[in-house]
Amino acid sequence: MKLFCFLSLFFTLTIQAQFQISGIVNDPNNKPLPFATIKTSDNLSAITDIDGKFTFTAPADFAYYTVSYVGFETKTITVIKNKKFYTISLSEKTDDLEEVVVSSENPALAILRKVILNKNTNNPQKKLNSFEYKTYNKLIVTANPDSIDGRIDSSAVYKDLDKKKINIDSSDYKFKEIISRQHLFQTEKVSQYQFGNNKLKETVLGTKMAGFKQPVYEIIAFNLQSISIYDNKYELLETKYESPISNNAFKDYNYKLLDTVNIKGRETYMIYFKNKLKRKTSGLEGVLYIDQENFAVAKAVMRIKGVLDISGIHEFEYAPNEKIWFQSNTTFKIVKGKNEEDIKILGGTIQFDADAEESFEPRKKVASDFTYLLSESNNFDIHYNTNPPIKNPALYIEIKEDANKKPETFWEGYRKENLDLRGQKTYLLLDSLSIKKRVEKRLGIGRKIINGFYPVGPVDLDLKKIISYNNYEGFRLGLGGITNDRFSKDFRIEAYTAYGTKDGAFKYSTGAGVLLDKSTNTWLNAYYMDDVREIASTVFAVDKRVFKIYDPRPINISTFYQYTGWRANVQSKIIPKTEAVLEVSRNLIEPKFDYLFNLNGRLYSSYIMTTAMLSVVWAPFSEFMQTPTGRNESDKRFPRFTFQYTQSLPNVLENDFNFGKIDFKAEYEKQYLNRQKTSLLLQGGYAFGDVPITHLYNTAPNNLTKETIVQRITFSGRNSFETMFFNEFFSNEYVMFQIKHGFDRIKIMRKVRPSLVLVTRMAWGNMENPQQHVGPAYKTLDKGYFESGIELNKIYKGIGLGGFYRYGPNQLARFDDNIAVKISYVLDLGL
The missing domain is CATH 2.60.40.1120 (Carboxypeptidase-like, regulatory domain)
Known part of the structure; x- marks a missing residue:
């Protein structure tokens, strides 16, 4: 996002x-x-x-x-x-x-060894107990007018051999005219940084963004470059690279002593470093200036050159009393690099044009060839070992309520130099352009569409409710929505209704919520529902809503249960680095398939469940941002953990059964410099007591019970067992593990570039008291279940193909029955 x-x-x-x-x-x-x-x-x-x-x-x-x-x-x-x-x-x-x-020995290596040995002595976050400083940052997207050819070109186009039409190409002329009087984008920020107890927090005191009355908080949280030069991983444009002064740097980098340079009156070594890898995405390259006396970094230049040419410069001032180099200025720049094909983001809304191949005539340069982004930060008002009180230290960024309402006198007091005429006009012209082209409104709409909503006045229509399909309801046609801030910032109403063309039944839900605390996003909600849900499915209440144009796996599901009743919950982010939902519900459950639950000789065809549930997601390594509109996860990192406990409430509101459920999920992702990605998922659950099969576990099967492989071809799910047949296994306790490794896209033809993904899944489970479940025939997972497969995603326009094979103790006798072929579709939004 x-x-x-x-x-x-x-x-x-x-x-x-x-x-x-x-x-x-x-x-x-x-x-x-x-x-x-x-x-x-x-x-x-x-x-x-x-x-x-x-x-x-x-x-x-x-x-x-x-x-x-x-x-x-x-x-x-x-x-x-x-x-x-x-x-x-x-x-x-x-x-x-x-x-x-x-x-x-290479003299640069001898120097670097001393740099690494003395890192803790020279790193302000290790040597100092605390510090605080303020930063003024200005970010612009612009171009140098002198680099643009402002001529008006003409091109001849012939029609019917006898008519000649002249097209005037004035794009460069217009672009130069615009860029001569203004920047394309501009934003300023004043922040206070505080460090203590090994935690660094940024408090945004003022922010000003051209074209926007309300700042785009995602840009404020965007991590352009690492704050500290001493971390083992150095970050440029939210991509982490091995640092040239990390503990393991020598295996990744070559070094060369270039020169000796005087910086701030102290002699430094100038050392060039380059990643040893020869690939295009080879990693960092740059120069370190190392103090000859204490082997601290006195200046650093970091650069990545690929489809984008990205550089980050760190400059330092020497503090003689503390005997430490403290960062004074940082500069970050992006220009266009070399790309063999068009880079499209958001379906082509944003595009870098490809560079022409050598055998073809070079293409005419366009705006993206001249445009660059420049971000400059100046640190001032620096204090050491003052032990400042840090409010909400678990937050990475906090934005003050009045940060976007600062007068011009505020900015004049912090700018290192006054804005030039182009900078002044940028605010005036972009504010005007933003109103004229409704940029702020369109960005808000884009945000909501990505989350599956489309705003219509005071209501956000729910795009997921419009149409779907499954084997029980047939086509599910519906309409739903939730009120937005135009209705109220402190109160919301949501509802939906749907009709199944196959089961001929209406479903609906209605509810409301009231905001208890804006800073922690704490809401009190209540709902009444009459709907259906897949049996034995695992739903974590804190899972983020994922919007897809289609949801492939439910297409094949035919066994559902109906639930009718109410639920009330409190959802909050009050505990640092967590989000929690505490819920109480009462539902009448009616299985929509041939099933009876046997409890002490009594057979139940329907039953009442009154339960309490606590669901928590914990992201200990993520960074969180506090904005005037609430608390958000600004930097999603792994691993992350989800816990959920559900307990029935005996003798409360006619509850029929006494049981409990414990569910757990751990997720991990690692992205590599060569664009490969590894994903791990560990998930398990344990249901104890008297639990009907509707609320047990099926480990997400996704295979049709058909005779041939061709008849079983369907869409693949995200984390489902593609060779496991629906309703084949049920468990009251299970654990499953999935590993995916995706490789960089393979270029077969210009428009055919599939991404290869290797997948392995395994699961174990057990069923206690199988005699309680009367009706369906099923197996257990006590011997384990294993499948592996290959996915070729995005073969053409997001469409891909995958093949999976089932093996191990639950392998089937007929070879063909162990094979599943699946179609995948990935809508690449560039996110």
């Missing part, structure tokens, strides 16, 4: 030139020299990038600059009036190439 909002603003809004000198530094063989040092006669400095390129934005009156690189002769370049690009070739030294070699 954060990525959707962030990239949407980055590109959907894309609808004072400064004097610059740029160039490229090469070796005698015309190969670029990355991270060469550039110094001007006015003591300005810069370094070349990975491709040996550099850019200076500076006054025009400096006379010369020098270019130096270890092992090469330093060269002095005289600035020529009106010349803006310089190609510089350095000559190798022949007399003192070995000067930096202090031993037989």
Whole structure:
């Protein structure tokens, strides 16, 4: 969701030139020299990038600059009036190439060993008991007008051989005109950071976002780059990479000592590092400036070059009293990299155009080629070891209620320099454009559609209720919705009704909720329902609603039970890093299949259940954000755990049975730099007491009882057993484990790029008191159940194919019966 909002603003809004000198530094063989040092006669400095390129934005009156690189002769370049690009070739030294070699070992490795050894001494979050500081951040999406060709091109189009029509292509001209007077997007933020008890918290004091009265909180929480340079994992654009100074860095990186540089009056080593892997997504590359005395990081340049060219720069100030380098400035930049095909996000709403292949004529450049994102942060008002009181330390980010209502005098007091004319016009023009094009409203609609709703006035229509299909109800046609903030921010009403074309019955639900506490998202809700549900299915009350255009697995389900009654619950995020639901319900249960429950000789064809239930999801490694509208999970991390306990209430409201249920789920995901992904799921349940089969466990089967493989082809589920037949197994206690590993997409043709996923699932279970269940014939899972398969997803326009095989103790006698072929469909929203 954060990525959707962030990239949407980055590109959907894309609808004072400064004097610059740029160039490229090469070796005698015309190969670029990355991270060469550039110094001007006015003591300005810069370094070349990975491709040996550099850019200076500076006054025009400096006379010369020098270019130096270890092992090469330093060269002095005289600035020529009106010349803006310089190609510089350095000559190798022949007399003192070995000067930096202090031993037989690579000197950079010896320095890095001392950096890693002294990390805890130099890391502010390890050395200091506490600290606090404020940060001013400005983020812009813009382009340099001077880099855009503003000509109006014409192209000839012939029609019927005798008529000629001229099309005028003015896109570059219009884009240059826009970018000369404003940025494409701009936002400012002032935050206070507090560190204590090994926890760092950001409190947003002020935020200002062009085009939006209400800030897009997802952008505020978006993690562009790591705050600390000393973490074992370094983060760029919410992707984690092995740090070049991590404890295991030597197995991932090569290092080279480039130069010695004076920073803030202290001598530093300039060390170039590059990931050893040769793949396109090879990881970080950059430069570390290491203090020669204490081996602390005095400056760092981190870069990833792929489909996007991303760089992060960290600058530090030396605090002599604390004898520590403390971060003073950070810079983050994104420009377009190299991509062999169009990158589409949200079904093509956002797009990077592909680079043309060498054998074809290069395509004309478009806006995304010139556009870049730049985020700059300046730290100030720094205090060490002050032990500041930190309110709600479990929160990662807290946004003050009045953060978006600060007057201009507030911003003038924090800006390092006043906004230029382009910056001032950006707020005025984008605010106007946002109103004209209803950007804020469209973004709000997009948020709700992703969650399965469409707003119509004060009501959000529930898209999941419109149409579905299963083997019991047939086509289920319905209408439902919930009131939104336009109706009330403190009270909500929700309802739905549905009709099954096969069972000929109406279902419905109606309910209401009242907000008890906004900061913890605490609601008190009550509902009355008359509906059906799959038998023996596991439903965690705290599971997030997942919206799909279709829900494939229920298509094949034919055994349901009807439940009629009420439930009341309290849902809250009051406990840090958790969300909980406490619920009491009473329902009349009527199985819609041939079944009787035998309790002490009495046969029940229907029964009343009065229960209390507590459901909790715990995400100990996730980060949470407190906004004026409530508490949200800003950074979802794994593992995460879900617990649920259900207990019947004997002799309460005519309850028939005494039983309890304990359910548990653990989820883990790991994404790799090469775009592979591993997912693990461990789930189990234990039902004790007198529990009818409707409320036991079936471990999510998804295979039809048909004669041939072709007859059994259907849609695959998400975490279901694809070779297990419906109603084949039931258990009152079970455990299941699933492992999925997805590989990067394989390019077969330009538009055929399937993703290969390997899947293995296994389950064990047991059924106590099988004599209580009269009617259905079933087996138990006491010997275990095993299946493995291969999925080729997204073969063409989201459609894929999978094959699964059943083996082990519950393998069937006929070979064909152990095979299941499934169709998959993945709607890629780029989230």
